[in-house]
Amino acid sequence: MEILGAVFAAVYQFGDAFAFLVLSACGLAVIFGMMGVINLAHGEFIMCGAYVTVMTNRLGVPLPVAILAGALVAGAVGVLVERLVIRHLYSRPLDTIVATWGISLIATQGTLIVLGSTMPGVGTPFGSFEFAGLSYSYYRIVLMLSAVAVLAILYLFFTRTRFGVLARATIQVPSMAEALGVDTRFIYAMTFGLGAALAGLTGGLYAPTMTMVPTMGTTFIMEAFVTVVVGGADVFLGTAPAAAVLAVVKATLTSWYGQLFGQIGLLIAVIIVIRVLPRGISGFILRERA
Amino acid sequence: MNVRYRMGLTAAGLVSGLLLAAAPTLAADPIKIGVLEDQSGDFAAATIGKVHAIELAVDEINKAGGIAGRPIELVIYDTQSDNTRYQEFMRRVLQRDKVDVVFAGFSSASREAYRPIVNQFDGFAFYNNQYEGGVCDANMVVTGAVPEQQFSTLIPWMMETYGKKVYTIAADYNFGQISAEWVRNIVKENGGEMVGEEFIPLGVSQFSQTIQNIQNAKPDFVVTLLVGTAQASYYEQAAAAAVGLPMASSVNVGQGYEHKRFTPPSLANMYVTTNYIEEVDTPASKEFLAKFKAMFPDEPYVNQEAANSYIAMNLYKQMVERANGSTDREDLRKIIAEGDVCFDGPSGKVCLDPKSQHMSHTIFLAKVNDDHSISFPKVWEDIKPYWLGDAGCDLTVSDPSEQYTPSNPPKKG
Structure with a gap:
């Protein structure tokens, strides 16, 4: 029982770190990994989803519906931002850094001014369970399952639907896609919106477990960029294995030496990976298959 | 980017300058007080109330005729929970705005970031925050509680x-x-x-x-x-x-x-x-809370540091008035050295200790109940900030401008 308990604890911690990395990164994997837009406002899309989730939940809407509402609103904001700002900058990737950073500052300070410095949360649902003398939160298991579900749905979406194929075609060779009659402006806007909606979904999922403040998005940013950089351009072949590898590093180091070493470990891992595999894990896998 | 930012700030400075010039001026020159607190960023939730508490105290003091007949003028900057902003704005208030005293800082990292600058320009700063203790510096007065x-x-x-x-x-x-x-x-x-x-x-x-x-x-x-x-x-x-x-x-x-x-x-x-939270159930606390809510009805909570900031402003007023209107730091420190700079405020009676320039406090043990209401199982009256003095810090004798810890105490002799 003792060994079983230790194994379960390790698996739970790995799953928890994996879920946080996958959910932090999935929206950014679409926007940065696929589209090449260095989106420093990623955290603010997460914050947007979290705030909308908490506000709709407080109106009496059940939490799962509220989380979807958070994702939808963040997605809509994403489409708007793409139409107004990002579409002018596709050929100027470095300028997107400044533009999205500005959007991030405006969103954080705007939220602070309009909604105040903090907002009461909604509380974590489902309670807890005990296993081998330690107690765990059920909601964390929900987060792990959500992370796996998001990866599976994204995979099916980009490989099995017409829109997914068009999106990949548009991002690979925009001129050819356009010549074949694809409305590339629409595809770009929708793909960016999808990335923002995924960020909003993450915010909604984590909203019950966190303190609601305008700066909450920044706590996701480091993990998100590290995962996407390690993963490379492909959402499924990159994000999933990158998150798995990094989750092992983070969970192991955190359980042995504490949070600080967990964070150091993540950053050292990313340095090693970009030195050895400059195109990330997905670049490595794709070259192997080719 | 940088240039535009500075131009914007200069423009903002000009506009506020014009506004101040247009306001009805009292006969005497104002006493200028710099306020550097985090009004945005990670710490904003805890510190916006400090700025409001300072504004409340200044409003009361100015309505009652100011400090020694001089009105208070606040110079407020948002330090954005960013240590480098503290350094930048501390230089600005001391060099350009030429304030008489600065009320500054939430995190200890920010305090240690700006303290060398206060020493460099020989300024005078109040740190109105509970912290880990040990700052033995004649340029600083600390009103927050210590370990x-x-x-x-x-x-x-x-x-x-x-x-x-x-x-x-x-x-x-x-x-x-x-x-x-x-x-x-x-x-x-x-x-x-x-x-x-x-x-x-x-x-x-x-x-x-x-x-x-x-x-x-x-x-x-x-x-x-x-x-x-x-x-x-x-x-x-x-x-x-x-x-x-x-x-x-x-x-x-x-x-x-x-x-x-x-x-x-x-x-x-x-x-x-x-040493204070809004649930403290004394007449003085309730009166303070009512005044606060009257001026800032949307304030989410009146916390310990808001009370300390309010107390600090009133202590400063007392010190300047007892020094016959002088705002010179050494004149004010002579008043502190008399050992009876006290104020009966929202958290009860507090006094400044001449050796460390820290403040005595009534300490409330607050317990959070299941429904998140607060009860107070115990109250310790008048706990002195004794550690620095006992360890060998005596600002009436010398000014080391150091921060000491239990494992790194002042050198004896």
């Missing part, structure tokens, strides 16, 4: 009530490290045992592994010295995992009003030593 006031009361009480095994989680910077050292020493002195200690980098919001480490160590209570809104996520996550251990803290509730922000009962059984 001998918050931990020497709290930790023995917790050990007597819940047991002797203690686990500390603390923010990983000078405040958390030095506070954890205090906790460690006090636990040892009282025959207890530290079963674990973990330092959490600022900005971390995920605590699954930390929660498991705590459960594995089986402490009798957990000392939480977490700082900033990101780290506050710990309470929700610990409650969701049903950790169920009593908690003790010097910073929570009294600063970040976590009991108002989180869903009950996630903070149940949290014990905090604080």
